[in-house]
Amino acid sequence: MVDALRSARVVALGGGHGLAASLSALRLVCEQVTAIVTVADNGGSSGRLRDDYDVLPPGDLRMALTALCDDSEWGQTWGDVLQHRFTGDGDLSGHALGNLLIVALWQLHDDPVTGLDLVGRLLSARGRVLPMAAVPLELLAEVTGLDQADPAASTTVRGQVAVARTQGLVQSISLVPDDPPARPESVAAVDEADHIILGPGSWYTSVLTHLLVPELREALTRARAHKVLTLNLQMHTAETRGFSATRHIETLHALAPELRFDTVLTDPTTIDDRDRLVEACGTLGADLAVAPLARLDRAGEHDTLRLAAAYRDILS
Template identity: 60%
Template sequence: MSKSTASDGDDLGRPPRVVALGGGHGLHASLSALRRVTTDVTAIVTVADDGGSSGRLREELGVLPPGDLRMALAALCGDDEWGHTWSQVLQHRFRSEGDLHGHAVGNLLIVALWELLGDSVAGLDWVGQLLGAHGRVLPMSSVPLEISAEVSGIDPARPEELTTVRGQVACASTSGRVRSVSLLPGDPPASPQAVKAVREADWVVFGPGSWFTSVLPHLLVPELAHALVTTRAKRLVALNLSPQRGETDGFRPETYLEVLREHAPKLGVDVVLADSGTVEDVTPLMSVVGELGGRLELAELSRDDGTPRHDSDRLATALERILGTEGR
């Protein structure tokens, strides 16, 4: 596959168009950094969550699960008091003994707009306007999806035996090790706006985030996957700081890339960004990065509090250097 030829935006006299893929806390971290780097950010979000408030709304109303979409919007909120206040409102969860317990205000607001407008993307755009969002949030598919995973080691007596586990929560919390994932339905429709954003992007950013349930699903929606493989945009993969129990137990930094290649063998990668403190042996990582056609960038990305979370300032600095926007 030939290397991409998209401009990083400098030659065009505008900020780079960046599309960020994922869901949940990983995408929130990515967007919190990217909004400091460019004014043209589009988040494309997984729609397979079946737990908590999102799962209850999905089951009762048949809507897309709004939770990860809400978190992405909150991450892109305006910098003024108005934006921050509405971001807090969106993230607020009710605490009660009744049916509202655990529901996030933003989830209810998003679903209300969907019902009123009959258009999932328009509803998200309205919430974005309310927040003064620095970017746009789109679902990766126009229908709610279910994740199915092949998991080994659920029965300790048969460590190599594969078991099929269905549902995002079940996959993320399995006691075994996830080997591969697929989506149900198997040929889901992509959001047309998401496909368009990928095709027009200068950069596409994968991760960080739950690898099997937030990052890889984008490559399992056929039309979106085709756009990701054929886009002229440069592709950046931001690796996680630590393995996630069940999903990525025992993963080394290069394992994330090996799994990515297994699920999307035609996908090329231009840059892999990893935390320098989590890469004990750079040689195997550089080898896999080279096989994908990219280069490795190491930087100090984690917080100083001992938690395996990205520091927004450090991640923004690294992304700014890679995307070529220093001094903008």
């Protein structure tokens, strides 16, 4: 079964540090990993390059590529180079070198996926990285609690950074454009997958965004792959203030009620009411899997080996 897992086609969806954690673990147990990455980031180096050159935000794509880089000296060296961020007060300050490299390749090649594949070859990456949509996306959120005179009033918050940092309570999210085209390579990867992993990651800005791309959501719904939803280690963030593990599942089910999973994976520290959580998993058609996933020395961060062991046990 372990040999079968190594040759299985695994797709992981998300963005940022959460997806990087998942990919770092998956590459230890399987050899055909495809990352499908959110493209709604509008902050930092990615936001600047997106505005200046009208391209997909490269930052989350870069992080996914470096998470899949080979363990050889070559792969690790180039992974470090791509992650290098310029300091100082010049025009390059704050830019990650990998972001600049990706945008340069996009200017040389009309197809963004070709550029990402070339970076993957440079890193000897153990897998492939694809954008979830063919165009840059803007994230919108309807948020309550920002109007002191009327806390129940809804305010529209625009942009991934603003949504991630909001002091209000997110009630719903949407994208501009509201019917974005998916990358055909991403849809094909989902259709052909043996296993699909959604999460962990920032819930509204990295995880649920995939379900707002109609073609991708439809592909996830019809996929016959074994589907795993990985919950976060930290329940309470700016965008999920007051959320329980159960509430995370409820928001996903409300957004895509037709989508089914086989397993929900979580760390034991996230469970406050096991019966309610099991019931929520049931609305997705999923069983609950509980395993220690966190690093002992850094609260809130996934331990790569623990997460890899959990994925191996579930997917095998």
